[in-house]
Amino acid sequence: MEAATERVKTSAGTGGHNRLPALANAVVHALFVIYSIVCIVPIFLIVSVSFSDEKSVVNNGYRFIPEKFNLAAYxxxxxxxxxxxxxxxxxxxxxxxxxxxxxxxxALYAYPISRPNFPHAKFFTFFAFFTMLFSGGLVPWYLVYVQMLDLKNTLASLIIPLLMSAFWVLVTRTFFKETVPAAVLESAKIDGAGELRIFFGIVIPLSMPVIATVALFQTLTYWNDWFLSLVFITDNHNISVQYLLYKMLANIQFLSSNPTAAAEIAKAGGMFNFPSETVRMALVIVGVGPIIFAYPFFQKYFIRGLTVGAVKG
Structure with missing residues (x-):
């Protein structure tokens, strides 16, 4: 009888212990659901307004369901x-x-400074970190690309200034140092593999989570950039879509606040009653649409990185 009572107490205690992780998981899931809703609702509202009638938006404000469907903005x-x-x-x-x-x-910069047998690792690490704290200023930066490198009005001027990120160099260096086993690299050297073969054949495949992370954030940086087009491009030939949308939004705001200018444009054959509010939302949809497709491509690498971290822990 005492043994049976003890088993009941034990099972009851175990059940209570098991309920705690389940409760914690439920709370975490609920928080993520709420956070997802908070992120999705504004996007849904923007899409709805972009397909709404301009007059209904001006008179009644933004609605999650368009009062009157209209494609005037597009x-x-x-x-x-x-x-x-x-x-x-x-x-x-x-x-x-x-x-x-x-x-x-x-990756090529981060790998050497992550190896303990590289004699100048501390110097090049400090060199990268120093650029995070100090810069030469906007004017010298502009003169280097325009006068010394002669990159004005070229696609290279939209690529080269964003190629290097000291922050991601340090993040990648830490990942290489902490995750890639030194014994594997030593074994590859013993087998006769060169540095390039080790880097591309062993280090990169083992570091896909951090590579995917860097790639995703650099993709966002390049796609969202409009400042380089503003600084280096003086015609409409090589401007990015973000800068184009920025110019269109600035023109719409100017015409909305200057009826006289809008009337002159109407006399010249342009539009007078253009949909200013709904066009702004349509510009957001046009600008953000393609970059959304980048997330599913990188998601599996994030999941794999979490799994590797969990197994390692």
Whole structure:
């Protein structure tokens, strides 16, 4: 009888112990659901407003469900579809080429300074860290690219300034140092493998989580950049889509606040009652749309990185 009572107490205690992780998981899941809703709802609202009628938005404010469905905002953007499509091509080319080169350069810089047998590792680590704290200033930076390198009005001017990131160099260095086993590298050297073969054949495959992380953030950096187009591009030939949308938004704001200018444009054959509020939301959709497709590609590498960390721990 006492043994049975003891088993009941033990099972009850075990059940209470098991309920705690389940409760914690439920709380975590609930928090992530709430956070996801908070992130998704604004996007849904932007999409809804972009398909709404301009007058209903001005009179009644933003609604999650359009009071009156209208494609006027996208028809307004379609009038400049040629320039938008060309700028899309520029942004895609700059993002793909810049991200690929950036990941390679960052990894090639981070790998040597992560090895304990590299005699100048501390110097080059400090050199990268120093650039995070101090810079030469905007004017010397501009003169280097325009006068010394002669990159004005070229695609290279949209790629080269963002190639290197000292922060991601240090992050990648730490990952190489803490995750890639030194014994594996020594075994490869004993087998006769060179440094390049070790780097591309062993280090890179073992470091896909950090490589994917750097690639994702560099992709976002290149895609969202409009400042380099503002500084280095003086015509509409090589401007990025983000800068194009920035210019369009600035023009819409100017015309909205200057009825006289809008009236003059109408006299010249342009639009007078253009959808200003809904066009702003449509610009957001046009600018953010393609970059969303980058997340599913990198997601599996993040999951793999979490799994490797959990197994290692």
């Amino acid at each position: 028809k307004f953007l379609y009038k400049d579809i040629g320039q938008i499509a060309y700028s899309y091509g520029v942004s895609i080319a700059v993002t793909v080429i810049g991200t690929a080169l950036s990941v390679i350069i960052i």
